[in-house]
Amino acid sequence: MPNTIYIEYNFEISPLQPAADILIAELGEVGFESFVEHETGIQAYIQKGEWREDILSEVTILGNPQFKFDYDVKELEQENWNATWERNFQPIRVGDQCEVRAPFHEKSKVAYDIVIEPKMSFGTGHHETTHMMLQFILAHEFKGKCVLDMGCGTGVLAILAELKGAASVDAIDIDNWCYLNAKENIERNDCKNIKVFEGDATLLEGQKYDVIIANINRNILLSDIPVYSKCLTENGQLFLSGFYKEDIPLITEKCNENGLRIEKNLEKNNWVAVKYVF
Structure with a gap:
Protein backbone atom coordinates (compact mmCIF):
# COMPACT_ATOMS: atom_id res chain seq x y z
CA MET A 1 0.00 0.00 0.00
CA PRO A 2 1.55 3.37 -0.94
CA ASN A 3 2.17 5.94 1.78
CA THR A 4 -0.89 8.09 2.45
CA ILE A 5 -0.26 11.84 2.56
CA TYR A 6 -1.72 13.53 5.62
CA ILE A 7 -2.07 17.16 6.63
CA GLU A 8 -0.90 17.83 10.18
CA TYR A 9 -2.22 20.75 12.24
CA ASN A 10 -0.28 21.53 15.40
CA PHE A 11 -2.51 23.56 17.75
CA GLU A 12 -1.24 25.49 20.76
CA ILE A 13 -4.17 26.15 23.10
CA SER A 14 -4.55 28.41 26.13
CA PRO A 15 -6.13 27.54 28.49
CA LEU A 16 -5.85 23.89 27.44
CA GLN A 17 -9.12 22.50 28.79
CA PRO A 18 -11.91 22.13 28.00
CA ALA A 19 -10.92 23.70 24.67
CA ALA A 20 -8.70 20.77 23.57
CA ASP A 21 -11.48 18.20 24.01
CA ILE A 22 -14.03 20.38 22.23
CA LEU A 23 -11.57 21.04 19.40
CA ILE A 24 -10.92 17.30 18.95
CA ALA A 25 -14.66 16.62 18.76
CA GLU A 26 -15.29 19.40 16.22
CA LEU A 27 -12.27 18.45 14.08
CA GLY A 28 -13.55 14.87 14.03
CA GLU A 29 -16.86 16.15 12.66
CA VAL A 30 -15.14 17.75 9.64
CA GLY A 31 -12.96 14.77 8.74
CA PHE A 32 -9.85 14.75 10.93
CA GLU A 33 -8.98 11.14 11.71
CA SER A 34 -6.44 11.06 14.49
CA PHE A 35 -5.06 13.18 17.29
CA VAL A 36 -1.98 13.35 19.47
CA GLU A 37 -2.40 15.33 22.68
CA HIS A 38 0.60 17.15 24.16
CA GLU A 39 1.20 19.43 27.15
CA THR A 40 0.22 22.66 25.40
CA ARG A 52 -9.69 21.83 1.90
CA GLU A 53 -8.37 25.30 2.57
CA ASP A 54 -11.46 26.51 4.46
CA ILE A 55 -11.89 23.34 6.55
CA LEU A 56 -11.47 25.19 9.86
CA SER A 57 -14.35 27.56 9.05
CA GLU A 58 -16.77 24.99 10.50
CA VAL A 59 -14.81 24.57 13.75
CA THR A 60 -16.67 27.00 16.01
CA ILE A 61 -14.48 26.64 19.13
CA LEU A 62 -11.70 28.48 17.28
CA GLY A 63 -13.82 31.63 17.44
CA ASN A 64 -14.45 31.41 21.17
CA PRO A 65 -12.84 34.46 22.87
CA GLN A 66 -12.34 32.50 26.10
CA PHE A 67 -9.48 30.56 24.48
CA LYS A 68 -6.40 31.40 22.45
CA PHE A 69 -5.44 29.16 19.52
CA ASP A 70 -2.26 29.22 17.46
CA TYR A 71 -1.47 26.59 14.86
CA ASP A 72 0.80 25.66 12.00
CA VAL A 73 0.15 23.27 9.12
CA LYS A 74 2.34 20.84 7.16
CA GLU A 75 2.11 17.79 4.94
CA LEU A 76 3.10 14.48 6.52
CA GLU A 77 3.64 11.12 4.86
CA GLN A 78 2.58 7.94 6.61
CA GLU A 79 6.16 6.98 7.42
CA ASN A 80 6.57 10.24 9.34
CA TRP A 81 3.29 9.66 11.18
CA ASN A 82 4.65 6.33 12.43
CA ALA A 83 7.62 8.17 13.94
CA THR A 84 5.26 10.70 15.51
CA TRP A 85 3.09 8.19 17.33
CA GLU A 86 6.06 6.07 18.38
CA ARG A 87 7.57 9.15 19.99
CA ASN A 88 4.32 10.01 21.82
CA PHE A 89 2.67 6.65 22.47
CA GLN A 90 3.12 5.43 26.05
CA PRO A 91 1.54 2.25 27.48
CA ILE A 92 -1.85 2.82 29.05
CA ARG A 93 -3.02 0.88 32.11
CA VAL A 94 -6.75 0.32 32.64
CA GLY A 95 -7.26 -0.60 36.26
CA ASP A 96 -4.97 -3.40 37.39
CA GLN A 97 -6.16 -5.92 34.79
CA CYS A 98 -5.40 -4.49 31.35
CA GLU A 99 -2.57 -2.73 29.58
CA VAL A 100 -2.58 -1.40 26.03
CA ARG A 101 0.93 -1.05 24.63
CA ALA A 102 2.83 -0.76 21.38
CA PRO A 103 4.93 -3.62 19.95
CA PHE A 104 8.13 -1.91 21.09
CA HIS A 105 7.05 -1.77 24.78
CA GLU A 106 7.94 -4.51 27.23
CA LYS A 107 5.12 -6.84 28.28
CA SER A 108 3.67 -6.27 31.74
CA LYS A 109 2.18 -8.85 34.07
CA VAL A 110 -1.52 -8.13 33.59
CA ALA A 111 -4.47 -10.39 32.85
CA TYR A 112 -5.16 -8.69 29.52
CA ASP A 113 -2.12 -7.57 27.55
CA ILE A 114 -3.11 -5.85 24.29
CA VAL A 115 -0.59 -4.83 21.64
CA ILE A 116 -1.75 -2.02 19.36
CA GLU A 117 -0.02 -0.30 16.47
CA PRO A 118 -2.49 2.54 15.86
CA LYS A 119 -1.05 4.16 12.71
CA MET A 120 -3.81 6.60 11.70
CA SER A 121 -6.62 4.74 13.50
CA PHE A 122 -8.51 6.01 16.54
CA GLY A 123 -8.50 4.02 19.78
CA THR A 124 -5.45 3.25 21.89
CA GLY A 125 -6.91 3.78 25.35
CA HIS A 126 -5.33 7.21 25.73
CA HIS A 127 -8.49 9.09 24.81
CA GLU A 128 -11.10 9.24 27.55
CA THR A 129 -13.83 7.54 25.51
CA THR A 130 -11.73 4.49 24.61
CA HIS A 131 -10.43 4.22 28.16
CA MET A 132 -13.96 4.22 29.60
CA MET A 133 -15.16 1.64 27.09
CA LEU A 134 -12.26 -0.61 28.11
CA GLN A 135 -13.39 -0.11 31.72
CA PHE A 136 -16.92 -1.18 30.83
CA ILE A 137 -15.70 -4.32 29.06
CA LEU A 138 -13.48 -5.24 32.02
CA ALA A 139 -16.42 -4.83 34.42
CA HIS A 140 -18.89 -7.01 32.49
CA GLU A 141 -19.26 -10.66 31.54
CA PHE A 142 -18.41 -11.43 27.91
CA LYS A 143 -17.93 -15.20 28.05
CA GLY A 144 -19.88 -16.85 25.23
CA LYS A 145 -21.36 -13.54 24.03
CA CYS A 146 -21.92 -12.46 20.45
CA VAL A 147 -20.47 -8.94 20.23
CA LEU A 148 -20.43 -6.01 17.79
CA ASP A 149 -17.69 -3.34 17.92
CA MET A 150 -19.08 -0.55 15.75
CA GLY A 151 -16.57 2.06 14.60
CA CYS A 152 -13.79 -0.27 15.72
CA GLY A 153 -10.80 1.95 14.88
CA THR A 154 -7.69 0.07 15.98
CA GLY A 155 -9.80 -2.92 17.08
CA VAL A 156 -8.75 -2.57 20.73
CA LEU A 157 -12.28 -2.97 22.12
CA ALA A 158 -12.99 -6.02 19.97
CA ILE A 159 -9.69 -7.55 21.08
CA LEU A 160 -10.48 -7.10 24.77
CA ALA A 161 -13.98 -8.54 24.23
CA GLU A 162 -12.42 -11.71 22.78
CA LEU A 163 -9.81 -11.89 25.54
CA LYS A 164 -12.72 -11.76 28.02
CA GLY A 165 -14.29 -14.79 26.37
CA ALA A 166 -16.63 -13.51 23.63
CA ALA A 167 -17.64 -16.34 21.33
CA SER A 168 -17.71 -14.09 18.27
CA VAL A 169 -17.02 -10.43 17.53
CA ASP A 170 -17.87 -8.41 14.44
CA ALA A 171 -15.68 -5.30 14.14
CA ILE A 172 -16.86 -2.65 11.65
CA ASP A 173 -15.38 0.65 10.54
CA ILE A 174 -16.26 2.86 7.59
CA ASP A 175 -12.66 4.05 7.15
CA ASN A 176 -10.42 1.86 4.98
CA TRP A 177 -7.32 2.65 7.00
CA CYS A 178 -9.08 1.63 10.24
CA TYR A 179 -10.36 -1.56 8.61
CA LEU A 180 -6.84 -2.55 7.54
CA ASN A 181 -5.28 -1.50 10.84
CA ALA A 182 -7.87 -3.40 12.91
CA LYS A 183 -7.12 -6.56 10.90
CA GLU A 184 -3.41 -6.12 11.60
CA ASN A 185 -3.94 -5.61 15.32
CA ILE A 186 -6.32 -8.57 15.60
CA GLU A 187 -3.71 -10.80 13.99
CA ARG A 188 -0.99 -9.26 16.18
CA ASN A 189 -2.96 -10.28 19.30
CA ASP A 190 -3.63 -13.79 17.95
CA CYS A 191 -7.41 -13.33 18.04
CA LYS A 192 -9.43 -16.10 16.37
CA ASN A 193 -13.05 -15.05 16.90
CA ILE A 194 -13.07 -11.55 15.39
CA LYS A 195 -14.23 -10.72 11.87
CA VAL A 196 -13.51 -7.24 10.49
CA PHE A 197 -15.74 -5.49 7.95
CA GLU A 198 -15.45 -2.20 6.11
CA GLY A 199 -18.72 -0.27 6.05
CA ASP A 200 -21.46 1.30 8.16
CA ALA A 201 -24.72 0.33 9.88
CA THR A 202 -26.19 -0.96 6.61
CA LEU A 203 -24.08 -4.09 7.22
CA LEU A 204 -26.15 -4.90 10.31
CA GLU A 205 -29.39 -5.93 8.64
CA GLY A 206 -30.50 -9.32 9.96
CA GLN A 207 -27.68 -9.55 12.53
CA LYS A 208 -28.15 -10.31 16.24
CA TYR A 209 -25.80 -9.47 19.10
CA ASP A 210 -25.80 -9.89 22.87
CA VAL A 211 -23.55 -6.85 23.29
CA ILE A 212 -23.01 -3.82 21.05
CA ILE A 213 -20.11 -1.44 21.62
CA ALA A 214 -20.09 1.85 19.72
CA ASN A 215 -17.55 4.61 20.35
CA ILE A 216 -18.60 7.06 17.62
CA ASN A 217 -19.59 10.72 17.48
CA ARG A 218 -22.98 11.84 18.73
CA ASN A 219 -24.70 12.44 15.39
CA ILE A 220 -23.84 9.02 14.00
CA LEU A 221 -25.02 7.38 17.22
CA LEU A 222 -28.36 9.21 17.04
CA SER A 223 -28.79 7.96 13.48
CA ASP A 224 -27.74 4.37 14.23
CA ILE A 225 -29.40 3.67 17.60
CA PRO A 226 -32.63 2.40 15.95
CA VAL A 227 -30.51 -0.07 13.98
CA TYR A 228 -28.63 -1.20 17.08
CA SER A 229 -31.86 -1.83 18.98
CA LYS A 230 -33.12 -4.14 16.21
CA CYS A 231 -29.87 -6.10 16.40
CA LEU A 232 -29.86 -6.67 20.16
CA THR A 233 -31.01 -9.96 21.65
CA GLU A 234 -33.40 -10.02 24.61
CA ASN A 235 -31.67 -8.43 27.64
CA GLY A 236 -28.91 -7.24 25.31
CA GLN A 237 -26.47 -4.54 26.36
CA LEU A 238 -25.49 -1.40 24.47
CA PHE A 239 -22.34 0.51 25.44
CA LEU A 240 -22.03 3.97 23.87
CA SER A 241 -19.33 6.63 23.98
CA GLY A 242 -17.91 9.43 21.86
CA PHE A 243 -19.99 12.28 23.29
CA TYR A 244 -20.15 14.70 26.21
CA LYS A 245 -22.04 14.61 29.51
CA GLU A 246 -24.50 17.22 28.27
CA ASP A 247 -25.42 14.93 25.35
CA ILE A 248 -26.68 12.14 27.63
CA PRO A 249 -30.34 13.34 27.66
CA LEU A 250 -30.46 13.45 23.85
CA ILE A 251 -28.85 10.01 23.46
CA THR A 252 -31.04 8.55 26.21
CA GLU A 253 -34.21 9.94 24.62
CA LYS A 254 -33.33 8.21 21.34
CA CYS A 255 -32.55 4.98 23.20
CA ASN A 256 -35.83 5.15 25.13
CA GLU A 257 -37.72 5.56 21.85
CA ASN A 258 -36.16 2.28 20.75
CA GLY A 259 -36.81 0.22 23.86
CA LEU A 260 -33.50 0.81 25.63
CA ARG A 261 -33.11 2.14 29.16
CA ILE A 262 -30.08 3.74 30.75
CA GLU A 263 -28.39 1.76 33.50
CA LYS A 264 -25.00 3.33 34.21
CA ASN A 265 -22.55 5.92 32.96
CA LEU A 266 -18.87 6.71 33.42
CA GLU A 267 -17.41 10.21 33.13
CA LYS A 268 -13.90 11.47 32.45
CA ASN A 269 -13.06 15.09 31.63
CA ASN A 270 -16.69 15.70 30.58
CA TRP A 271 -16.58 12.78 28.10
CA VAL A 272 -18.95 9.94 28.99
CA ALA A 273 -19.57 6.28 28.32
CA VAL A 274 -23.09 4.99 28.95
CA LYS A 275 -24.58 1.53 29.36
CA TYR A 276 -28.11 0.87 28.07
CA VAL A 277 -30.05 -2.38 28.34
CA PHE A 278 -32.74 -3.75 26.09
Whole structure:
Protein backbone atom coordinates (compact mmCIF):
# COMPACT_ATOMS: atom_id res chain seq x y z
CA MET A 1 0.00 0.00 0.00
CA PRO A 2 1.55 3.37 -0.94
CA ASN A 3 2.17 5.94 1.78
CA THR A 4 -0.89 8.09 2.45
CA ILE A 5 -0.26 11.84 2.56
CA TYR A 6 -1.72 13.53 5.62
CA ILE A 7 -2.07 17.16 6.63
CA GLU A 8 -0.90 17.83 10.18
CA TYR A 9 -2.22 20.75 12.24
CA ASN A 10 -0.28 21.53 15.40
CA PHE A 11 -2.51 23.56 17.75
CA GLU A 12 -1.24 25.49 20.76
CA ILE A 13 -4.17 26.15 23.10
CA SER A 14 -4.55 28.41 26.13
CA PRO A 15 -6.13 27.54 28.49
CA LEU A 16 -5.85 23.89 27.44
CA GLN A 17 -9.12 22.50 28.79
CA PRO A 18 -11.91 22.13 28.00
CA ALA A 19 -10.92 23.70 24.67
CA ALA A 20 -8.70 20.77 23.57
CA ASP A 21 -11.48 18.20 24.01
CA ILE A 22 -14.03 20.38 22.23
CA LEU A 23 -11.57 21.04 19.40
CA ILE A 24 -10.92 17.30 18.95
CA ALA A 25 -14.66 16.62 18.76
CA GLU A 26 -15.29 19.40 16.22
CA LEU A 27 -12.27 18.45 14.08
CA GLY A 28 -13.55 14.87 14.03
CA GLU A 29 -16.86 16.15 12.66
CA VAL A 30 -15.14 17.75 9.64
CA GLY A 31 -12.96 14.77 8.74
CA PHE A 32 -9.85 14.75 10.93
CA GLU A 33 -8.98 11.14 11.71
CA SER A 34 -6.44 11.06 14.49
CA PHE A 35 -5.06 13.18 17.29
CA VAL A 36 -1.98 13.35 19.47
CA GLU A 37 -2.40 15.33 22.68
CA HIS A 38 0.60 17.15 24.16
CA GLU A 39 1.20 19.43 27.15
CA THR A 40 0.22 22.66 25.40
CA GLY A 41 -2.26 21.51 22.75
CA ILE A 42 -2.95 18.84 20.14
CA GLN A 43 -1.75 17.61 16.78
CA ALA A 44 -4.57 16.72 14.39
CA TYR A 45 -4.36 14.69 11.16
CA ILE A 46 -6.51 14.55 8.04
CA GLN A 47 -5.94 12.82 4.70
CA LYS A 48 -4.82 15.29 2.06
CA GLY A 49 -7.64 14.14 -0.23
CA GLU A 50 -10.22 15.07 2.44
CA TRP A 51 -8.64 18.43 3.25
CA ARG A 52 -9.69 21.83 1.90
CA GLU A 53 -8.37 25.30 2.57
CA ASP A 54 -11.46 26.51 4.46
CA ILE A 55 -11.89 23.34 6.55
CA LEU A 56 -11.47 25.19 9.86
CA SER A 57 -14.35 27.56 9.05
CA GLU A 58 -16.77 24.99 10.50
CA VAL A 59 -14.81 24.57 13.75
CA THR A 60 -16.67 27.00 16.01
CA ILE A 61 -14.48 26.64 19.13
CA LEU A 62 -11.70 28.48 17.28
CA GLY A 63 -13.82 31.63 17.44
CA ASN A 64 -14.45 31.41 21.17
CA PRO A 65 -12.84 34.46 22.87
CA GLN A 66 -12.34 32.50 26.10
CA PHE A 67 -9.48 30.56 24.48
CA LYS A 68 -6.40 31.40 22.45
CA PHE A 69 -5.44 29.16 19.52
CA ASP A 70 -2.26 29.22 17.46
CA TYR A 71 -1.47 26.59 14.86
CA ASP A 72 0.80 25.66 12.00
CA VAL A 73 0.15 23.27 9.12
CA LYS A 74 2.34 20.84 7.16
CA GLU A 75 2.11 17.79 4.94
CA LEU A 76 3.10 14.48 6.52
CA GLU A 77 3.64 11.12 4.86
CA GLN A 78 2.58 7.94 6.61
CA GLU A 79 6.16 6.98 7.42
CA ASN A 80 6.57 10.24 9.34
CA TRP A 81 3.29 9.66 11.18
CA ASN A 82 4.65 6.33 12.43
CA ALA A 83 7.62 8.17 13.94
CA THR A 84 5.26 10.70 15.51
CA TRP A 85 3.09 8.19 17.33
CA GLU A 86 6.06 6.07 18.38
CA ARG A 87 7.57 9.15 19.99
CA ASN A 88 4.32 10.01 21.82
CA PHE A 89 2.67 6.65 22.47
CA GLN A 90 3.12 5.43 26.05
CA PRO A 91 1.54 2.25 27.48
CA ILE A 92 -1.85 2.82 29.05
CA ARG A 93 -3.02 0.88 32.11
CA VAL A 94 -6.75 0.32 32.64
CA GLY A 95 -7.26 -0.60 36.26
CA ASP A 96 -4.97 -3.40 37.39
CA GLN A 97 -6.16 -5.92 34.79
CA CYS A 98 -5.40 -4.49 31.35
CA GLU A 99 -2.57 -2.73 29.58
CA VAL A 100 -2.58 -1.40 26.03
CA ARG A 101 0.93 -1.05 24.63
CA ALA A 102 2.83 -0.76 21.38
CA PRO A 103 4.93 -3.62 19.95
CA PHE A 104 8.13 -1.91 21.09
CA HIS A 105 7.05 -1.77 24.78
CA GLU A 106 7.94 -4.51 27.23
CA LYS A 107 5.12 -6.84 28.28
CA SER A 108 3.67 -6.27 31.74
CA LYS A 109 2.18 -8.85 34.07
CA VAL A 110 -1.52 -8.13 33.59
CA ALA A 111 -4.47 -10.39 32.85
CA TYR A 112 -5.16 -8.69 29.52
CA ASP A 113 -2.12 -7.57 27.55
CA ILE A 114 -3.11 -5.85 24.29
CA VAL A 115 -0.59 -4.83 21.64
CA ILE A 116 -1.75 -2.02 19.36
CA GLU A 117 -0.02 -0.30 16.47
CA PRO A 118 -2.49 2.54 15.86
CA LYS A 119 -1.05 4.16 12.71
CA MET A 120 -3.81 6.60 11.70
CA SER A 121 -6.62 4.74 13.50
CA PHE A 122 -8.51 6.01 16.54
CA GLY A 123 -8.50 4.02 19.78
CA THR A 124 -5.45 3.25 21.89
CA GLY A 125 -6.91 3.78 25.35
CA HIS A 126 -5.33 7.21 25.73
CA HIS A 127 -8.49 9.09 24.81
CA GLU A 128 -11.10 9.24 27.55
CA THR A 129 -13.83 7.54 25.51
CA THR A 130 -11.73 4.49 24.61
CA HIS A 131 -10.43 4.22 28.16
CA MET A 132 -13.96 4.22 29.60
CA MET A 133 -15.16 1.64 27.09
CA LEU A 134 -12.26 -0.61 28.11
CA GLN A 135 -13.39 -0.11 31.72
CA PHE A 136 -16.92 -1.18 30.83
CA ILE A 137 -15.70 -4.32 29.06
CA LEU A 138 -13.48 -5.24 32.02
CA ALA A 139 -16.42 -4.83 34.42
CA HIS A 140 -18.89 -7.01 32.49
CA GLU A 141 -19.26 -10.66 31.54
CA PHE A 142 -18.41 -11.43 27.91
CA LYS A 143 -17.93 -15.20 28.05
CA GLY A 144 -19.88 -16.85 25.23
CA LYS A 145 -21.36 -13.54 24.03
CA CYS A 146 -21.92 -12.46 20.45
CA VAL A 147 -20.47 -8.94 20.23
CA LEU A 148 -20.43 -6.01 17.79
CA ASP A 149 -17.69 -3.34 17.92
CA MET A 150 -19.08 -0.55 15.75
CA GLY A 151 -16.57 2.06 14.60
CA CYS A 152 -13.79 -0.27 15.72
CA GLY A 153 -10.80 1.95 14.88
CA THR A 154 -7.69 0.07 15.98
CA GLY A 155 -9.80 -2.92 17.08
CA VAL A 156 -8.75 -2.57 20.73
CA LEU A 157 -12.28 -2.97 22.12
CA ALA A 158 -12.99 -6.02 19.97
CA ILE A 159 -9.69 -7.55 21.08
CA LEU A 160 -10.48 -7.10 24.77
CA ALA A 161 -13.98 -8.54 24.23
CA GLU A 162 -12.42 -11.71 22.78
CA LEU A 163 -9.81 -11.89 25.54
CA LYS A 164 -12.72 -11.76 28.02
CA GLY A 165 -14.29 -14.79 26.37
CA ALA A 166 -16.63 -13.51 23.63
CA ALA A 167 -17.64 -16.34 21.33
CA SER A 168 -17.71 -14.09 18.27
CA VAL A 169 -17.02 -10.43 17.53
CA ASP A 170 -17.87 -8.41 14.44
CA ALA A 171 -15.68 -5.30 14.14
CA ILE A 172 -16.86 -2.65 11.65
CA ASP A 173 -15.38 0.65 10.54
CA ILE A 174 -16.26 2.86 7.59
CA ASP A 175 -12.66 4.05 7.15
CA ASN A 176 -10.42 1.86 4.98
CA TRP A 177 -7.32 2.65 7.00
CA CYS A 178 -9.08 1.63 10.24
CA TYR A 179 -10.36 -1.56 8.61
CA LEU A 180 -6.84 -2.55 7.54
CA ASN A 181 -5.28 -1.50 10.84
CA ALA A 182 -7.87 -3.40 12.91
CA LYS A 183 -7.12 -6.56 10.90
CA GLU A 184 -3.41 -6.12 11.60
CA ASN A 185 -3.94 -5.61 15.32
CA ILE A 186 -6.32 -8.57 15.60
CA GLU A 187 -3.71 -10.80 13.99
CA ARG A 188 -0.99 -9.26 16.18
CA ASN A 189 -2.96 -10.28 19.30
CA ASP A 190 -3.63 -13.79 17.95
CA CYS A 191 -7.41 -13.33 18.04
CA LYS A 192 -9.43 -16.10 16.37
CA ASN A 193 -13.05 -15.05 16.90
CA ILE A 194 -13.07 -11.55 15.39
CA LYS A 195 -14.23 -10.72 11.87
CA VAL A 196 -13.51 -7.24 10.49
CA PHE A 197 -15.74 -5.49 7.95
CA GLU A 198 -15.45 -2.20 6.11
CA GLY A 199 -18.72 -0.27 6.05
CA ASP A 200 -21.46 1.30 8.16
CA ALA A 201 -24.72 0.33 9.88
CA THR A 202 -26.19 -0.96 6.61
CA LEU A 203 -24.08 -4.09 7.22
CA LEU A 204 -26.15 -4.90 10.31
CA GLU A 205 -29.39 -5.93 8.64
CA GLY A 206 -30.50 -9.32 9.96
CA GLN A 207 -27.68 -9.55 12.53
CA LYS A 208 -28.15 -10.31 16.24
CA TYR A 209 -25.80 -9.47 19.10
CA ASP A 210 -25.80 -9.89 22.87
CA VAL A 211 -23.55 -6.85 23.29
CA ILE A 212 -23.01 -3.82 21.05
CA ILE A 213 -20.11 -1.44 21.62
CA ALA A 214 -20.09 1.85 19.72
CA ASN A 215 -17.55 4.61 20.35
CA ILE A 216 -18.60 7.06 17.62
CA ASN A 217 -19.59 10.72 17.48
CA ARG A 218 -22.98 11.84 18.73
CA ASN A 219 -24.70 12.44 15.39
CA ILE A 220 -23.84 9.02 14.00
CA LEU A 221 -25.02 7.38 17.22
CA LEU A 222 -28.36 9.21 17.04
CA SER A 223 -28.79 7.96 13.48
CA ASP A 224 -27.74 4.37 14.23
CA ILE A 225 -29.40 3.67 17.60
CA PRO A 226 -32.63 2.40 15.95
CA VAL A 227 -30.51 -0.07 13.98
CA TYR A 228 -28.63 -1.20 17.08
CA SER A 229 -31.86 -1.83 18.98
CA LYS A 230 -33.12 -4.14 16.21
CA CYS A 231 -29.87 -6.10 16.40
CA LEU A 232 -29.86 -6.67 20.16
CA THR A 233 -31.01 -9.96 21.65
CA GLU A 234 -33.40 -10.02 24.61
CA ASN A 235 -31.67 -8.43 27.64
CA GLY A 236 -28.91 -7.24 25.31
CA GLN A 237 -26.47 -4.54 26.36
CA LEU A 238 -25.49 -1.40 24.47
CA PHE A 239 -22.34 0.51 25.44
CA LEU A 240 -22.03 3.97 23.87
CA SER A 241 -19.33 6.63 23.98
CA GLY A 242 -17.91 9.43 21.86
CA PHE A 243 -19.99 12.28 23.29
CA TYR A 244 -20.15 14.70 26.21
CA LYS A 245 -22.04 14.61 29.51
CA GLU A 246 -24.50 17.22 28.27
CA ASP A 247 -25.42 14.93 25.35
CA ILE A 248 -26.68 12.14 27.63
CA PRO A 249 -30.34 13.34 27.66
CA LEU A 250 -30.46 13.45 23.85
CA ILE A 251 -28.85 10.01 23.46
CA THR A 252 -31.04 8.55 26.21
CA GLU A 253 -34.21 9.94 24.62
CA LYS A 254 -33.33 8.21 21.34
CA CYS A 255 -32.55 4.98 23.20
CA ASN A 256 -35.83 5.15 25.13
CA GLU A 257 -37.72 5.56 21.85
CA ASN A 258 -36.16 2.28 20.75
CA GLY A 259 -36.81 0.22 23.86
CA LEU A 260 -33.50 0.81 25.63
CA ARG A 261 -33.11 2.14 29.16
CA ILE A 262 -30.08 3.74 30.75
CA GLU A 263 -28.39 1.76 33.50
CA LYS A 264 -25.00 3.33 34.21
CA ASN A 265 -22.55 5.92 32.96
CA LEU A 266 -18.87 6.71 33.42
CA GLU A 267 -17.41 10.21 33.13
CA LYS A 268 -13.90 11.47 32.45
CA ASN A 269 -13.06 15.09 31.63
CA ASN A 270 -16.69 15.70 30.58
CA TRP A 271 -16.58 12.78 28.10
CA VAL A 272 -18.95 9.94 28.99
CA ALA A 273 -19.57 6.28 28.32
CA VAL A 274 -23.09 4.99 28.95
CA LYS A 275 -24.58 1.53 29.36
CA TYR A 276 -28.11 0.87 28.07
CA VAL A 277 -30.05 -2.38 28.34
CA PHE A 278 -32.74 -3.75 26.09
